[in-house]
Amino acid sequence: MTEMMKPLALAVALACAGQAAAECTGAVTIGEGVEQIVTLIDNRAVGGRCMNALIVDTVAEGANYESHRDFVREVRELTGKWRNRGLISRGERRELLSAAENSSVGHTVTVRLIGFNDFHGTLLSPGTFGVNLNVPPAQRPAVGGAEFIAGHVDKLKAQNPLNMVVGAGDFIGASPLISALFSEEPTVEVMNRIGLEFNAVGNHEFDKGAAELLRLQKGGCKAGDPNSCQGAAVGTPVPFEGAKFKWLSANVVSTATGKTLLPAYGIKRFGGVKVAVIGMTLKDTPTIVTPSGVAGLQFKDEADTVNALIPALRRQGVKAIVVLVHQGGFQSAGISDINGCDGNLAGSAIQQIVSRLDDKVDAVISGHTHAAYNCKLPNASGRMIPVTSASAFGRVLTALDLVIDTKSRDVRTASANNVLVDRTDAGVTPNAAVKAIVDGYGGLVSPIANQVIGSITRDIPNTAIDNACNMPAGDLIADAQFGATTAAGFGDAVLALMNRGGVRNPGLTFAARVGEGDGNVTYGEAFTLQPFGNSLVTMTLTRQDIKNVLEEQFAGCRGQSATTTRIMLPSAGFSYAWDGGKPCDQRISNVKLTVNGLTSTLVDAAGVVIDPLQTLRVTVNNFMATGGDGFSTFLNGTNLLGGAQDIDALVAYMSAYAAPNAPYDPDNPALSKPRITRINAPAGSTTCPGGANVNP
Amino acid sequence: MLMSAAVRAAATLLCLAAIAAGAAQAASPADQRLKRLLERANTPGSNETTPPETRLRLLAAGEAALARRDAGEAAQQFERAGMVRHEADAELGLIRAYMQAGEYRRALAFASHTAGAHPQSGAGSALYAWLLHIGGQARIAAQLLDNARARLPDDALLQATASLINAPLSAPAAGLLVPPARFAPYTTPPLLPQTAAVIASGVLIDSGRGVLTSAAALGDAREVWVRSGLGQTVGATWLRNVDDTGLAQLRLSDAISMPSLPALAARDPFPGSPAFAVEFPAIAGAVPGWPLLRVGFLGKPAGVAGAYHLGVAMPPANRGGPVFDASGRLIGIAVTNAVSGDRLILASKLRKAVAEYPHDGAQLAPAARMPVDEIYEHALKITVQVIVSR
Incomplete structure (x- = not known):
């Protein structure tokens, strides 16, 4: 277990232990489900808490070890303390250790990707939004707003410290004055503080051309624009700090150099496991962006681009691969639930892309259509993989959980859940620093x-x-x-x-x-x-x-x-x-x-x-x-x-x-x-x- | 005969394909529609999984709901249309539904997206520019419009919008009152006579049962109506002129729904402080519209108690609209006369002179500044057109 995770596991253990302390029944078990091992040791109170609760070995208890060895080490340390205090016998400790060694706990690690798309510089709440169209307008909560996106991201992160925040493009462009007037610098600064790590380029990232996109990535003031670099007035660095996250453009190639404009993919390591995200925009971007915005760039086929990158990623030991693509679809006419998939996006561009993806791709976070959906669609091998989209304007976030085999480093299962960025959620604390920046730009836009x-x-x-x-x-x-x-x-x-x-x-x-x-x-x-x-x-x-x-x-x-x-x-x-x-x-x-x-x-x-x-x-x-x-x-x-x-x-x-x-x-x-x-x-x-x- | 779903689908596709193949010979409207559907279904990159007819029905239902002033239902229908395909028409409907509901900020934010995401739609840029303009962002609106006109030089809607912005005494008319880019709310009866004209602005008081407006503007009017920025229209009768303020108090035949006012200033503002004046242009024909917000700085005391020089540059008109400070607090009502020009009748004076004028909500200065779009949103709900027939 990482140092980061220990406090969480301990907190969960204490919370669970507290609840169970009154009654410690049955035998001590290790693991869960069909692979659970039942020991001969009575589950009993240890220092006021039950042994079963103190051994963090289930998802509900917060178990998310980066390796089986980490789990066994934890059990060894814990039982060693119990033995030293005379709470268990030498034989009991031996049996607990044996059960831990023979369990499957720690054979998988769960990594959470927190994704969203088509933010379009919507730093202020875009109004109300329901989880589906059946929710009466009066009952739809106010959603979005940068400070609440940050709060919800923090909440999703707290549920799993092994996480990565990603985007599927169009975070800038076609945006309100509060971002557009300042050349989208406010959105970049806010995303830096929300903790965005990787973001696919979308068509709107090219609204002002490749050079401007590169400036937003690298930082610096926009020449000749008096509204650029307003950090002194809003509490951000001057000159403009640039994006701390990486924009990815796997299928956008400079015709002059033959290289991608921005990196094709990003890799984040979680202990011994690497997760890669490949980012790209729709290949039709040149047809929907002004020609000057895409001059000197070539936009390649999405699926072909992904499939061609797989060998390189595998050579780097990456087996867990997620695609961030700014292309999407719509659910068929229904209630458009944010976790629905009416019609399975049939005939849509994203469905066609997914149907050609290499089987080594584990999930797709998509965008562009502003729709919300949570689908499982067949890839080129017919395997069903998650394909998600999180509406637009910061209304919805996707939590994509990848359960990864710590030995093979490949994804065993992947599941997703779309959640509203609900401003009325009492369990979410809006980010004050983000709000201060947004308020600062709000004053400047007057x-x-x-x-x-x-x-x-x-x-x-x-x-x-x-x-x-x-x-x-x-x-x-x-x-x-x-x-x-x-x-x-x-x-x-x-x-x-x-x-x-x-x-x-x-x-x-x-x-x-x-x-x-x-x-x-x-x-x-x-x-x-x-x-x-x-x-x-x-x-x-x-x-x-x-x-x-x-x-x-x-x-x-x-x-x-x-x-x-x-x-x-x-x-x-x-x-x-x-x-x-x-x-x-x-x-x-x-x-x-x-x-x-x-x-x-x-x-x-x-x-x-x-x-x-x-x-x-x-x-x-x-x-x-x-x-x-x-x-x-x-x-x-x-x-x-x-x-x-x-x-x-x-x-x-x-x-x-x-x-x-x-x-x-x-x-x-x-x-x-x-x-x-x-x-x-x-x-x-x-x-x-x-x-x-x-x-x- | 029973047929499996797969077989049925294949048969349908074959049937469609046959129709498509024979389209040149048998090009009835139904055949052409089927052919388009087939082509769309087979076109890589198409994101649409719902028939276009469904979408058109949704758009029509949205517009019909909007015409009934049912903003919630209209938004629902336009939203559904938007979930079929990401297009400007549904978004324009949504923007107007938000405006009909008084949600200026939401409309403005969404309009920015429509203008940026659909640059080939003149209507998107035109509506966004108009919303910016009426909300006090005239310079940016003009710039946006210039860019759009450079992109779409023959777009009639953009040209009409530019003409409107450059003519401060006019209001949207003709092509700018037609969906999808209607620059005005839908209204309620009564239908007004041809001779009716908007002669001033007014401020709702007394929980929407009364209005303060320019006394001089009423003159010898035979009939008076007021219409809110959300399109609600009711008859009105003159109640009295308010002391030496230049204002008249009207009683409305039915209450106009109005929100509680933003906090009131604990004391009068100071000369030089920012001021946001809101009013409707005076026009013949009494077409509905949204009020305009203009920005300036309060002038010096006007030489009479309870009044300042307005300090906000306004085109000639009878005034009567509300004036807000930088914290969004209602600080008084604008009036004018030929001798002293535009003045602000301060809230402190109005509180003494008009029992129904809001008294509560006092707030200590200095307060946090309110974004101008939020000030406009408040103003939209309490500012009315005063319409007369002579």
Whole structure:
């Protein structure tokens, strides 16, 4: 048994043992069915549990050993412990070991393939779906959605740790905006996290051509597409990480090289057993895809391709072989149960392909028609093999269980079951990480992102433009926040202060980014500038508070971090000077405030606060209002009034600079710049301080 | 005489083959149909195991159910047709069945597939583009339509859709109201007179028993009806004008089914915040349709209490439609007048002025953002056409 399986087997054993503990009857048996061995040893409690339950030897108990030897080893260890504790005699141990050695337990291993097809980028639930058409619409559960697919896959995996997640093509293309707008990168990223391992190409994988498919496989951004590589906004790597799973294209050959475009098959090893999946699309793909999508490619016959690969797989010791093919059929008119096979897909393309498959193929997971079925169809030798399809859009998953002889490494039996991806299944936990990615792309797809909110005459950087620490983007934001809170009832503010750490890269750029036109600023850009979703808070502070909070900007002063200097950006009408050569609480001077054309001096040139108890209304963001960035003085604020979100304030402010109005000019004299002046700086100083050195 | 199944099948095939062979001499419609069936059965790669006649019957039954506004039954029939063969016609039916049921998001997602999977179907791309357009994704809709028209330059449906999108004051008509790509819900009686016209939009209130709409638009109307985005049509009577809002309150002859509203904003929104305004175009002829959502940012206070400049660019119309914030909360109703232009009457004012205006469901800001297609889905169910005959 693998290390992975031991916890499961133990858990099952404990659960079973717990149930049987009250009554341990009969004799200890090893194995099950006709091959069960009945010993002469009484089934009795061992440490509160029954021996029969503690020996994990049946499927129901979770037995799935990779070899018979593994099982015997388990029994040897277990009985050794019992013997050491005096729970069984030496003879009893010998008999149990003998029964284990003579049993058939571990002669087979069950590997589960979890398959689906025709996902078509359906990251959000496609609605309700019933197991068949007889289920009244009102009783059909909501299905699908990437986070629930992940949850159901996890559930199916938990039932058998020896598993492989596979697809039968069309996972991308013909997809909703949430995937299509971002060149299908969201679907690939989500599939990576669902744990998809191998996926046949379908016709829609070629919608944008082979080169684009290869990019999705290998990763990297799509040249010239501003919507590519949005990972920073959704929590995935940048550049785009590419598929962690392998797309397979056994029957798609490059005419230039004669080689398959992508690998023909994938092999996964389970202990001593190898399982191969051969992946391919329908040979008629060129007839249903735009010619440019399949230029330079040849699509070969499906069955011939599979049969030709069998010898190579056998040479690698692979005896368990499953075909993933993007071709399918329909059940005949009936109730179309997801586990039905009305009409046995007679006359369909998939039936004809299967009828020509080599007998060494053990099962087929198909797709393309969006139908669900669970069939057994005759192969070229007349042997019936499972042929499945799991509807489309992530509504259904197929669990295909292969019982493999651990000695011959070939499949003894194969059985399949289609299950709904039921969002109401209380036993399934939706995957939060997957949901976060989907939600992230859901936000990006909003039409609001590319709305133009105003325009600018040149770049508005988020960096200091002088050694006093003036910053154009910070000035703009402070002015916007002041504008949003100055009116009666909105705060009555006379001043706004913005923390420079809240002004994010790259500021606002003049050059167009998503085709909005040079100079135009989109809501998306504004959101990048202020991504934190802070809201505005207007509070009453005294003039002394204002002096103190300005002194608090410098490293080591008034509780500010000893290693960080944080110069805030004030709104127009407010100005002050600072001298980094002086000690704490003596650096700020010449604080002036102009309101309605009248200028008041709050702090004189000597640093003395004039009328220190006089109050004024000041706007900051809620992060600062709660003492963020070390500005604990703001905690003195009274009469707090919550306001708009910071980005709303910026949008409202920029609306005055939207066409047909003149664009925002950061050099406009009316903006009263510079607002911060540095005095007595060292000769040659050009640096705005940000660290422990307040006077660089 | 008893015959085994295998023998019977062989005899049938022989019979069909004989008919096929003699088709050139005896080409009756029945013979031709049999020949097609035989060819299909013998064609490698055919995925169809059910006779095409069955499929056509299913499509017809689906359309008939849709015309009865039985969206569930229609979806069932179209779904069955889709399980016979993966084709655009059944999918177009399904999309419209979802829209008839008010499931915009489901319709939109499925339409994306139909447009992508059946690129030779102009109807698929046309319907997808229209659904994107009405849901606020105008730029992407236009791009999709351009691509489809480049692919199918002679497709009349695509051309009509492009014309419609480029004419913001018009609504689907003629060819765009005919299945399989009908751009509108099916409606209930009463049949409206020829003189009826859509003059404004309105918002359902009072559990669907009342509507708020533009007071000025009603003017001297002799008769008034309202029709929901799902096609339900009922008569209406003027109840009163609402204070200084520019809105009138209507009482409906029968309640229009409406869902509970998404959560209401605890306080009024701020200028600059995203706004999603929804309304029907004003048109002569009173044809049914789906409302359009437009995106913008709320303007500044309008100088009167409880009103902002709308801040969402809209073509000239009488307004009356709902406006939502980025969390999908109903923040008020759009109105207009010649002097002050488009304004938003804020929910806080409406709550005071209209007892039936929704009061509950308060939610603290800031809330998570709601996807725009979900906002549209809510709007579809509470926005009505206000139709008058003068």
